[in-house]
Amino acid sequence: MAEPTGRVLVVIPTYEERDNLGPVVSRLHAAVPEADVLVVDDGSPDGTGELADEMAAADRRIRVLHRGGKSGLGAAYLAGFAAALEDGYEVVVEMDADGSHPPEDLPALLAALDDADVVLGSRYVPGGTIRNWPARRQLLSRGANLYARLALGVPIKDITAGFRVFRRQVLEELVLDEVASQGYCFQIDMAWRAVQAGFRVREVPITFTERERGASKMSSAIVAEAFWRVATWGAGRLVHRTKPRAVRPSSGAPSSTPSGTTSGDTVSDGPVRA
Template identity: 60%
Template structure:
């Protein structure tokens, strides 16, 4: 991999897994325990948007007896992006004292396997951001309808075509960042609320000339609770990606400031 970024080796990096929640009472205990079981270097931050089903209170009860679990309470539900940004700010504000090397994203509904987290962390030895990809040849999705799969695959094709980013799964939410890479970005500029937040972060990392890798993952449809995907989220993603694509083309034509050249993306083989 080329680029100006140098990467210090990471051995059992102190990792904070940020888990946004809204009405995930049926899932939160299971996902927290499985994530903490990955190893003593892993901590979890639950970012709860005032869940009326008591998710935040369940997380508080778990945290009372587990020092590696932290809970951040927010007063309103205003989207995945703001929840993650609050979690990132919490992590980076405390990095000086807590020495987090890595900040990770993981869904609360069990769709991401905590047992595959070491695979993503290993790939950070030569990257600033590692994406867990459902759509690499050795990735897999379990429990989706054909329509849902086509929607996700089509969305990623649209992202690649308009933004010219060589990613198979820019919309995926299982990923790990070096803390220093997140700190180098201006996160205050981000306004994306829904799942296009994931696209926004990936493109900003690439535009900054940082290194991105993808590794195959298994994605499982939730067994408990309701999906948070709505038509408004899909429409926001289409609109924002279209705007970003148009801006990129204007930049390339010299009508605005040029976008930095992106570092190449490397897909890793699946570990069996």
């Protein structure tokens, strides 16, 4: 694997993922031992946050950001991004805690940064596969990606993919304070903003596997949000006839000072006590 530039932080949002978190982080560190992990827990009632504190106390590569309550995937990732930038990481990874994103594929995503600014772990490019998903979930996912691709005019096959890697400059330059999307709409939003800003986006095939433990967080409200927001963005693109910037030849050095974590969030390297 080609070495990525600088330190790598893997941001893992959690809500009731106690049974999955430990195995996922163990597999991650077996695949990429040098990566640090930030668990962003939204006050899980099943004790996920407490488990994450125990893991952090035993392994200096693990940290925990405790949030006051469940406020959505997008908000959790934005808090994680802010912490990553504040702490000087050059590469930031999004990864689910449920085991659906294979940590063993992360080296390939990191290597793809050689000629990209954003790398998506894609189910829908040649070599990408899905395991154990019912037909209706595959149909929903493929339909959502086709809809977003046509509405937004982007060539990305798996724009809803949640396993992805960002160079620091991307997160610094995008106006993250304006990102209000949640669920998989957050993933569409971030990828589209990156394309509009002229960043180089690549897709790398992964094997996506349905979770074995716990319940999916997918809901009709998440689907409705994505449909409405993509329709609004697509209509605005047609009305204003906006075009993406030319693709940048390479990423430059970081150029801005990141904001900190949101009010009420606490970051720990181990157990947090009231």
